[in-house]
Amino acid sequence: MAMSSVGGIVVMKFGGTSVAGAPEMERVARIVSAAVVNGQRVAVVVSAMAGVTDALLATCRLAARGHGSAATGAIEAIEARHLEVVASFARSPGCDIQALSDEIRRECRDLTTVLSSVAVLREITPRGLDRVAAAGELMSSRILAAVLDSEGVRSRWIDARRALVTSDAFGAAVPLDATRDAVAREIQPALEAGEVPVVGGFVGATEAGITTTLGRGGSDYSAALFGAALGASEIQIWTDVDGILTADPRVVAEAQLVERLSFDEAAELAYFGAKVLHPSTILPAVDQRIPVKILNTLRPERPGSVITAESAADGRPLVAVACKRNVTVVNVTSTRMLLAHGFLRRVFEVFERHATSVDVVTTSEVSVSMTLDDDRRIEAIERELSGFASVQVERGMAIVSAVGDNLRRDPSTAVAVIAALGRLPLRMVSQAASRRNVTVVLSDEDVSAAMARLHGEFFAAAGVVR
Ligand code: ADP
Ligand code: ASP
Ligand code: MG
Numbered sequence: 001m002a003m004s005s006v007g008g009i010v011v012m013k014f015g016g017t018s019v020a021g022a023p024e025m026e027r028v029a030r031i032v033s034a035a036v037v038n039g040q041r042v043a044v045v046v047s048a049m050a051g052v053t054d055a056l057l058a059t060c061r062l063a064a065r066g067h068g069s070a071a072t073g074a075i076e077a078i079e080a081r082h083l084e085v086v087a088s089f090a091r092s093p094g095c096d097i098q099a100l101s102d103e104i105r106r107e108c109r110d111l112t113t114v115l116s117s118v119a120v121l122r123e124i125t126p127r128g129l130d131r132v133a134a135a136g137e138l139m140s141s142r143i144l145a146a147v148l149d150s151e152g153v154r155s156r157w158i159d160a161r162r163a164l165v166t167s168d169a170f171g172a173a174v175p176l177d178a179t180r181d182a183v184a185r186e187i188q189p190a191l192e193a194g195e196v197p198v199v200g201g202f203v204g205a206t207e208a209g210i211t212t213t214l215g216r217g218g219s220d221y222s223a224a225l226f227g228a229a230l231g232a233s234e235i236q237i238w239t240d241v242d243g244i245l246t247a248d249p250r251v252v253a254e255a256q257l258v259e260r261l262s263f264d265e266a267a268e269l270a271y272f273g274a275k276v277l278h279p280s281t282i283l284p285a286v287d288q289r290i291p292v293k294i295l296n297t298l299r300p301e302r303p304g305s306v307i308t309a310e311s312a313a314d315g316r317p318l319v320a321v322a323c324k325r326n327v328t329v330v331n332v333t334s335t336r337m338l339l340a341h342g343f344l345r346r347v348f349e350v351f352e353r354h355a356t357s358v359d360v361v362t363t364s365e366v367s368v369s370m371t372l373d374d375d376r377r378i379e380a381i382e383r384e385l386s387g388f389a390s391v392q393v394e395r396g397m398a399i400v401s402a403v404g405d406n407l408r409r410d411p412s413t414a415v416a417v418i419a420a421l422g423r424l425p426l427r428m429v430s431q432a433a434s435r436r437n438v439t440v441v442l443s444d445e446d447v448s449a450a451m452a453r454l455h456g457e458f459f460a461a462a463g464v465v466r
Contacts, residue, residue, distance in 0.1 A: 008233030009041045009191060013201060013223035016050035017240040018297040019140050022088040028144065029151035031238065031300050032196060036153055041191050043230060044155075045201045045223040046144050048136025049085075052078060053202075053216070056132050059115055060124045068119030072112050079108040082139050092150030100146050107135055126170035130213045134161075137200025137219065145198040156190040158197050163187055164204030164222060166212045173204055173212035175225050183229035191230070199226070220278035224292070228284035235285055235292045237277065243294040243305030244269065244276055246320045246459045251451050256459060258319055259303060262311040265319045265403055266292070268437045271359075272401035273324030282307070311405040317413045318404035321454045323447050327359070328375040329397045329427060330382075333367040334389040343389075344368065350384045360399060360439055362428045369428050371399060371441055397427065398447045401439040402454055408435045420457035424450055 012035070014028050028046075035042050048056075055078055063071040082104045089095045111132055118124045137160060145157035163186040166173035190197035201219025204212045214221050220237055227235040244266065245255035261269075263286045270279040276294060285292050286309070295304035312319075332347055347368060351358055354377040358370040372378070378393060385391045402417045414431060417438045428441035442450060 009043060009227075009230050010035060010234045010236060011043045011045060011223050011227040011230065011232045012236045012238060013045040013219055014047065014144075014297065015219065015237070015239045016047040016052070018238050019046055019144060020050040022085045022147075024297070025085065025144055025147045026151070027297060028238070029147050029153060031297065032148060033151055033153045034300075036196065042196050043187060043191065043226060043232075044144065044148075044196055044198045045219060045226060046137065046141050046198065047201055047219040049081070049140050052081075052136035052140070053133055056111075056136055057129070059111070060118065060129050060132050063115040063118035064122060064124040066119055066122050068116055071115045071119060075108050075111050075115065079104060082143065085143055086146070089147060089150050092147075095146045095150040100142060103142055104139055107139055111135055127168075127210065130170045130173075131211045133213050134200075134203040134211045137203045141198050141200035148196055148198065153196055154194065155196045155198050156193075158186050158190065158199040160200040160203040160222070161205035161209065161211055163199055164225065165207060166204040166214070168206045168210065168212065170212055172215040173206075175204065175214070175221075176207070178207065179204075179225060180229045183226055187226060187230065214280075215278075217275065217278040218280075220281040221284075224281045224284040224290075227290055228288050231288070232290055235281075235290055237281070237292065237294045238297045238300075239276060239294065240296065240298065241276065241294075242296045242299065242302050244274065244307075244320065247451055247455050248274065248276075248323065251323060251448060252321075252455045254455065254460070258305050260312040260314075261305065261307055261319050262405055263292075263307055263309055264434070264436055265311070265405055266307040268401070268403045268434070269320055269322050272322040272399060272403065272437065272439065274320065274322040315406070316404065317406050317410065317416070318402050318454075318458045320403055321451060321458070322401050322403065323451055324359070324373065324399040324401075325444055325447060327371045327373055327397050327399055327441070328378060329369060329371050329394040329441060330378075330385075331367060331369045331392040331394070332385055332389045333392075335366055346388060347385065350381055353384075354381050356381060360428060360430050360441055362430050369441075371397065371428070394427075396444045397441055398444040399439060399441055400447060400450045400454070401437050402458070403437045405436055407431075407438060414438045416457065417454065420453050421450055422453065424453075 059071040059074045145155045148155035165176045165178040187197045201222035244258045247255040249255045267282040270277040292307040360371045424446045426440045430439045
């Protein structure tokens with residue numbers, strides 16, 4: 001069992017697969033119980049049950065196409081899945097099945113009301129989407145709080161909308177400073193009373209109380225925000241792998257555990273597609289130098305990975321490789337660019353106007369190439385850019401990134417990264433000023449080969465990764 005300083009506050013965040021059903025929730029309760037028995041003060045942040053956020057978003061798409069009864073049917077299935085989990089705790093002492101089932105039913109009834117009006121209007125607003133998407137965490141957190149009680153851990157369910165105050169940028173809400181006061185008011189008293197506060201991740205509300213979400217994978221971010229506001233001594237992200245691995249295990253089967261890495265390395269890995277951690281998670285933790293641990297719910301005795309302020313400085317050339325598939329490359333060319341003062345500003349203003357963020361950027365005197373994760377606005381963007389430059393859009397591309405603090409110290413590593421890719425055609429190559437990553441953009445078809453080559457070159461030899 002992972003331990004931290006006795007008496008300190010530990011924020012434990014459990015991902016969707018960790019709360020996929022009743023046996024998983026019991027496992028989580030045992031992990032939390034062991035920490036409490038150890039003398040730790042624990043606050044729990046939980047994701048929606050596995051697959052629920054996707055299912056909820058699918059109901060929104062159905063309703064927006066006018067399929068009201070199909071959307072309602074899908075909500076019934078989601079409700080049934082939650083009620084089934086609740087029912088399996090029927091014989092547990094200290095678990096008020098009736099009250100909990102009523103809460104689940106009420107939440108689903110609210111969703112049905114929202115979706116029925118969406119089906120009539122045939123339009124879903126970002127605000128409506130957030131209201132529906134938030135239901136997954138609102139329900140899983142209520143259930144987990146009850147499961148903790150039934151396992152003998154005194155818990156207190158907290159509505160995330162009272163604890164996390166955000167902007168009204170629905171779908172990607174920005175946490176506001178008022179969150180500190182909200183956490184002091186809503187979460188802190190539970191800890192002081194010797195209870196385990198349980199709060200859904202990913203979800204917040206505006207100052208006016210309108211439900212928002214932090215964006216996909218945002219529960220990690222919630223955990224870090226609450227950890228920072230509580231002055232936690234550690235943030236633990238419990239998931240379905242042993243920690244941060246040298247590559248996504250679904251892409252490179254031989255990926256190995258990285259026991260220690262720096263905040264900067266973790267931030268770059270998350271940014272470049274290591275989905276194990278939400279990219280923003282690191283920020284609140286860095287600000288207060290709170291270590292973040294990644295642990296496996298299925299194997300809690302394993303050491304996991306720890307992310308700290310200091311670089312591990314153990315001489316390994318890279319810490320891990322990451323990839324992001326399905327990106328779109330936009331090439332903008334202007335023969336007048338060299339002379340045209342403000343050209344790049346004009347280019348980026350177009351992306352800004354369409355609220356589309358750009359990941360990798362490379363420039364030459366006459367052109368600038370950019371990758372986009374989210375290309376939903378690409379047609380409008382292309383049209384605007386075409387007003388002052390020639391534009392070419394390529395879909396089906398991917399980003400592969402080699403990350404490690406050592407890239408700063410040893411320039412030969414960057415050369416070795418490119419050399420390891422052999423003759424794979426590279427569309428863009430970039431090394432940012434941080435020099436903690438070497439990033440290439442290539443065709444999506446070449447991702448597996450690129451990842452295998454890099455992993456083979458840098459991690460196959462025993463002893464490279466501690
Ligand atoms: P959770 O539901 O717990 O938030 P996620 O699915 O968001 O879990 O993240 C865990 C998954 O991240 C792993 O199952 C793994 O497939 C993927 N992953 C991608 N890159 C890495 C990496 N470098 N190390 C570990 N896991 C990774
Ligand atoms: N449930 C949300 C999602 O699937 C947030 C999370 O799990 O972190 O994106
Ligand atoms: Mg996640």
